[in-house]
Amino acid sequence: MCTLVFLVVNIFCAVRRSLPHFLWLNNNSMKKIFFLIALLWGIQGFSQVQQVNLTASGLTCSMCSKAIYKALTALSFVKQVQPDIERSSYAITFKENAQPDFDAIANAVTGAGFSVAKLQATINFSGEQVQNDTHLKVNNETFHFLHVSERKLNGATTVTLVDKNFVTAKEFKKYSQYTTMKCYPTGVMESCCTKKDGKAGERIYHVTI
Amino acid sequence: MRILFITLLVLGALRSSAQELYVFTEPASNMPAHSLSVKQTAKVLHDASGSAINQRQTTELMFGLTKDWMVHASTTFSNMYSPSFQWESARLYAKYRFLTHDDLYSHFRMAAFAEASYSRNVLHYDELSLEGDHKGVQAGVIATQLLHKLAISSSVSLVENFQEGRDEKSVYSPQSYEGLNYSLSAGYLLFPRNYTNYKQVNVNLYAELLGQKSLDLNRSFLDVAPAVQLIFNSQAKLNAGYRFQVNGNMNRMSNNSWLLSFEWLWLNALKRK
Numbered sequence: 001m002c003t004l005v006f007l008v009v010n011i012f013c014a015v016r017r018s019l020p021h022f023l024w025l026n027n028n029s030m031k032k033i034f035f036l037i038a039l040l041w042g043i044q045g046f047s048q049v050q051q052v053n054l055t056a057s058g059l060t061c062s063m064c065s066k067a068i069y070k071a072l073t074a075l076s077f078v079k080q081v082q083p084d085i086e087r088s089s090y091a092i093t094f095k096e097n098a099q100p101d102f103d104a105i106a107n108a109v110t111g112a113g114f115s116v117a118k119l120q121a122t123i124n125f126s127g128e129q130v131q132n133d134t135h136l137k138v139n140n141e142t143f144h145f146l147h148v149s150e151r152k153l154n155g156a157t158t159v160t161l162v163d164k165n166f167v168t169a170k171e172f173k174k175y176s177q178y179t180t181m182k183c184y185p186t187g188v189m190e191s192c193c194t195k196k197d198g199k200a201g202e203r204i205y206h207v208t209i
Numbered sequence: 210m211r212i213l214f215i216t217l218l219v220l221g222a223l224r225s226s227a228q229e230l231y232v233f234t235e236p237a238s239n240m241p242a243h244s245l246s247v248k249q250t251a252k253v254l255h256d257a258s259g260s261a262i263n264q265r266q267t268t269e270l271m272f273g274l275t276k277d278w279m280v281h282a283s284t285t286f287s288n289m290y291s292p293s294f295q296w297e298s299a300r301l302y303a304k305y306r307f308l309t310h311d312d313l314y315s316h317f318r319m320a321a322f323a324e325a326s327y328s329r330n331v332l333h334y335d336e337l338s339l340e341g342d343h344k345g346v347q348a349g350v351i352a353t354q355l356l357h358k359l360a361i362s363s364s365v366s367l368v369e370n371f372q373e374g375r376d377e378k379s380v381y382s383p384q385s386y387e388g389l390n391y392s393l394s395a396g397y398l399l400f401p402r403n404y405t406n407y408k409q410v411n412v413n414l415y416a417e418l419l420g421q422k423s424l425d426l427n428r429s430f431l432d433v434a435p436a437v438q439l440i441f442n443s444q445a446k447l448n449a450g451y452r453f454q455v456n457g458n459m460n461r462m463s464n465n466s467w468l469l470s471f472e473w474l475w476l477n478a479l480k481r482k
Contacts, residue, residue: 055313057311057312057313057316058309058311058312058316058318058355061228061229061230061398061411061413061440062404062407062409062411062440062443063230063411063440063443063444063446063474065404065407065443066407066443066444066476067241067244067476069407070241070476070477071241071476071477074477074480083407085404085405085406085407086403086404086405110276111241111242111243111275111276112241112242112276113238113239113240113241113242113273113276114311115309115311117311117312117313168311168312168313169310169312170312
């Protein structure tokens with residue numbers, strides 16, 4: 001993908017240089033085009049989240065389960081939801097080129113009146129190196145790996161989100177002992193995080209394997 | 210009383226998922242955010258003389274505003290206080306869920322509610338009820354506990370009758386104007402044994418204890434209310450219940466009544482597109 005964008009930009013620049021000056025695009029148009037390219041790149045990156053498996057808690061009936069199902073299917077980036085009523089779990093797949101938003105998924109469940117007990121995302125990795133209690137930028141999303149051994153991630157790997165609103169209170173407490181970093185309770189980039197990972201206040205999803 | 214309570218516990222613990230879509234009371238849980246529900250209820254009873262059959266029809270609209278707030282608006286027609294069937298009351302109810310502890314196989318939730326009712330009826334009985342019998346207000350708290358397969362809900366509230374002439378001495382006095390309502394409810398899923406899809410018909414059984422203690426007179430009642438509920442397509446509820454007094458010394462219109470209601474739920478109905 002990177003190569004592709006690099007090529008497109010290069011060709012664009014070459015064409016621009018070869019054109020007479022009056023045919024050059026103004027700065028604003030240029031910005032828009034680069035923004036579009038950046039956006040497309042971003043979207044392409046997010047499609048690496050292949051599927052999400054979610055278990056909801058606090059419900060007792062099929063009517064409740066249907067409320068969650070309907071709230072999930074109403075999300076713009078969701079393609080299909082396969083519910084297991086007995087287990088209160090939902091397998092969610094996403095529209096092509098759509099950007100899955102984990103927070104929006106959790107909000108859909110709480111909006112229906114229940115809570116997320118477990119959320120697992122299957123992500124297609126391409127040789128990223130993972131270290132315990134460190135951040136990893138997977139395209140546009142920052143993940144903070146907790147309670148993992150050092151390893152290289154290749155291909156479809158299932159990670160479990162352990163942030164507040166994605167686990168039970170008990171589980172949240174359990175994972176709190178694996179890090180002293182402030183970004184875990186807040187879920188956003190804090191002073192503890194290295195600057196190269198992103199701006200302060202940016203969303204970080206804490207995950208384990 | 211104790212036997213009844215134990216029966217409720219055993220009934221709930223025995224089988225399958227617990228149910229908290231109670232027929233006579235509200236649980237601490239709310240309806241889903243952005244959903245809309247319409248409920249038509251018929252209450253049928255023999256009047257105090259035991260000769261005539263009286264009926265009240267209640268139409269209720271329920272709105273799930275957010276995950277924590279829900280509002281009901283209802284109106285009633287009946288022949289309970291008049292020789293013919295006529296419009297008698299309107300009521301507004303709001304519930305706020307302020308505590309949620311959800312775990313995988315348990316939850317504990319608490320909610321506060323308040324309601325106000327306008328009624329053209331002038332109550333001559335001790336039993337206070339904002340279902341249409343008199344003008345008044347009520348406020349209280351509800352706690353619902355789901356523990357593995359058992360769900361129990363309890364509520365306590367204060368109810369006050371604001372009808373005209375309540376301070377005047379009348380031929381009917383003394384009668385109660387302030388009361389404490391309390392309830393204990395349990396429910397369990399009879400069918401299906403295994404959930405496979407949303408179209409399966411659910412059959413739920415409920416047992417509820419409904420009590421009222423007068424705060425201005427030394428009078429009270431305690432009712433037992435068993436009910437059966439059918440849920441179709443995870444969208445429509447059909448409820449049938451019978452409520453009867455097991456203990457009490459209140460002057461009531463009737464010590465027992467039948468209830469039949471039908472409710473239709475639209476999920477995401479209030480969501481902005």
